[in-house]
Amino acid sequence: MSTYDVAIIGSGPGGYVAAIRCAQLGMKTAIIEKYDTLGGTCLNVGCIPSKALLDSSHHYHDAIAHFEEHGIEISGDIKANLKKMIDRKQNVVDTNTSGIKYLMDKNKITIYHGLGSFIDATHINITNPDASGDGKSEEIEAKNIIIATGSKPSTLLFIKLDKKRVITSTEALSLKEIPKHLVVIGGGVIGLELGQVYKRLGAEVSVIEYMDRIIPTMDASLSKELQKVLKKQGIKFYTKHKVTAVKAGAKEVTITADDKKGNPVEFKGDYCLVSVGRKPYTDGLNLDKAGVKANEKGQIDVNDHLQTSASNIYAIGDVIKGAMLAHKAEEEGVFVAETIAGQKPHIDYNLIPGVVYTWPEVAAVGKTEEQLKEAGVDYKSGQFAMRALGRSRASGDIDGFVKILADAKTDEVLGVHMCGARVADLIAEAVVAMEFRASAEDIARMSHAHPTYAEAVKEAALDATGKRALHS
Missing domain, CATH: 3.50.50.60 (FAD/NAD(P)-binding domain)
Known part of the structure; x- marks a missing residue:
C-alpha cells in the first residue's frame, strides 16, 4: 500500500493547486481524479471552454456587426462554423488539461485515475472501472486528505434533463x-x-x-x-x-x-x-466512513481552518459553503496546504471578486449597495461612465460604468462594481486596493495610463471623494 502525507480527491482548480502547494512545501502528495483528464469542471466543461466559445462568437459578431465601421470590408457571406468553434474549444481544453498533467509530473505528484472513496479517515479506496463495469481497485493511505470534488449542475425537481433538448x-x-x-x-x-x-x-x-x-x-x-x-x-x-x-x-x-x-x-x-445553479458533488465518497459531516444542502461542514468533522480531513471549493468560483477554490487549496505545513495563511472572503464574462463584462468585489444599506453603513458612492473615456470611444466599447463605494467617514473603499470592456481584468486593481485598505482618495491620486479603460477606476474614485471627476 502506498502512503502519502497528503491525498487530494478531485483535480479541479482547488485540487490541483492544493497538490502543487503541498508538493512545494515538501509533502509527498497524491491526487485522485475519477475522469480521464485532470482539471475538473473548470478546465473541461466550465470556465475555459465557455471562454473559448465566448471569444470565438465575439469575433464572429464583430465581423458581421462592427468590422465595416472600422473600415474593414469583407466580400461574400460570413458564416459561423459551429463545428470548428467547438473543435477549437476542445483544443484549448486539451492544451490546458495536458498542462495540468505536466505540472503534476514536474512537482512529483502521483496521479490516480478512478473514483476515490473513504475506507476510514486515513485510507482511500480507488476504483477504476473498465468497460464492463468491473475493473481494478487499490488502496492508499494518507496522513491528511483534502476533498475537492467540486459541484455539478443542479436542476428543478420537475425538470427531466434528457441532455438532448x-x-x-x-x-x-x-x-x-x-x-x-x-x-x-x-x-x-x-x-x-x-x-x-x-x-x-x-x-x-x-x-x-x-x-x-x-x-x-x-x-x-x-x-x-x-x-x-x-x-x-x-x-x-x-x-x-x-x-x-x-x-x-x-x-x-x-x-x-x-x-x-x-x-x-x-x-x-x-x-x-x-x-x-450548481450543487456540491460528493457521490461515492462514503463520507460517513471517515466521520465527515455534510449539511442539508449537501455542503461539507468545515471550520475556519477548512477542517471537516474529521480533523485530518479538509474540504475546499464548491463542495463547501460560499461562492462557487474557481479562484476561491484555488485560494482555499493554498490555504489548506499551508495550514497542514504549520503556517498561518489567511483568506478574506470579502475580497474574492466575482465576474460575468459576457460582453460587456461585469466584475465586482466587496459589498454591494444593498448590503451596505441593510447593515446600516454610512457610505458614499462615486460613479463614472465608460462612454466618457477616450479609450472606450476608440474601441467602440462605450457601455457600462465603474462604481466605487466608500465609507462616508474614513473614505475606505468598501465595494467596487464594474460593467464594461475588460473589467474582468480591471477588478484586480480594486482587490489590491481593498486588500491594503485603501481609501477612494488613494486610488484617485494614483496615475493611470492614458488612454486606458482603467482611467474609469480613477475617475470613479475622484467622484467618490467629492464629486470631482475630471471627465464627466
Whole structure:
C-alpha cells in the first residue's frame, strides 16, 4: 500500500493547486481524479471552454456587426462554423488539461485515475472501472486528505434533463447545431454567458429568471446595466417568472411559467438550457466512513481552518459553503496546504471578486449597495461612465460604468462594481486596493495610463471623494 502525507480527491482548480502547494512545501502528495483528464469542471466543461466559445462568437459578431465601421470590408457571406468553434474549444481544453498533467509530473505528484472513496479517515479506496463495469481497485493511505470534488449542475425537481433538448451547460458547450430558439432557465452567470454565445451566432434567446433581476447576487446597478445592454443586443428577458413545467419533444421543448401576475405563459424552443445553479458533488465518497459531516444542502461542514468533522480531513471549493468560483477554490487549496505545513495563511472572503464574462463584462468585489444599506453603513458612492473615456470611444466599447463605494467617514473603499470592456481584468486593481485598505482618495491620486479603460477606476474614485471627476 502506498502512503502519502497528503491525498487530494478531485483535480479541479482547488485540487490541483492544493497538490502543487503541498508538493512545494515538501509533502509527498497524491491526487485522485475519477475522469480521464485532470482539471475538473473548470478546465473541461466550465470556465475555459465557455471562454473559448465566448471569444470565438465575439469575433464572429464583430465581423458581421462592427468590422465595416472600422473600415474593414469583407466580400461574400460570413458564416459561423459551429463545428470548428467547438473543435477549437476542445483544443484549448486539451492544451490546458495536458498542462495540468505536466505540472503534476514536474512537482512529483502521483496521479490516480478512478473514483476515490473513504475506507476510514486515513485510507482511500480507488476504483477504476473498465468497460464492463468491473475493473481494478487499490488502496492508499494518507496522513491528511483534502476533498475537492467540486459541484455539478443542479436542476428543478420537475425538470427531466434528457441532455438532448433539455440540457445543462455541459451539453451547451458541445451542441451540433446553432439553436433556432434557445430558452434559458436562470439569469445567472452561466445562463447569460452561454445565452450570449448562441445569440451572437444567430439564435433567438429568451432568459427566464425567477427573481426580479438578472445576476441577482450582484449589485442592482450591474443587473440593470447588463440587462439593458443584452436587451439591446436582442436577448429577451422574462424576470419574476416562475417555471412550472418543462416538456421535451423530439425537436421542440415547451416551457410553462407563471408571470409576474401569476398568469401562465408558454415558451417554445428547440433547446432549453437549465442553468439554475450548481450543487456540491460528493457521490461515492462514503463520507460517513471517515466521520465527515455534510449539511442539508449537501455542503461539507468545515471550520475556519477548512477542517471537516474529521480533523485530518479538509474540504475546499464548491463542495463547501460560499461562492462557487474557481479562484476561491484555488485560494482555499493554498490555504489548506499551508495550514497542514504549520503556517498561518489567511483568506478574506470579502475580497474574492466575482465576474460575468459576457460582453460587456461585469466584475465586482466587496459589498454591494444593498448590503451596505441593510447593515446600516454610512457610505458614499462615486460613479463614472465608460462612454466618457477616450479609450472606450476608440474601441467602440462605450457601455457600462465603474462604481466605487466608500465609507462616508474614513473614505475606505468598501465595494467596487464594474460593467464594461475588460473589467474582468480591471477588478484586480480594486482587490489590491481593498486588500491594503485603501481609501477612494488613494486610488484617485494614483496615475493611470492614458488612454486606458482603467482611467474609469480613477475617475470613479475622484467622484467618490467629492464629486470631482475630471471627465464627466
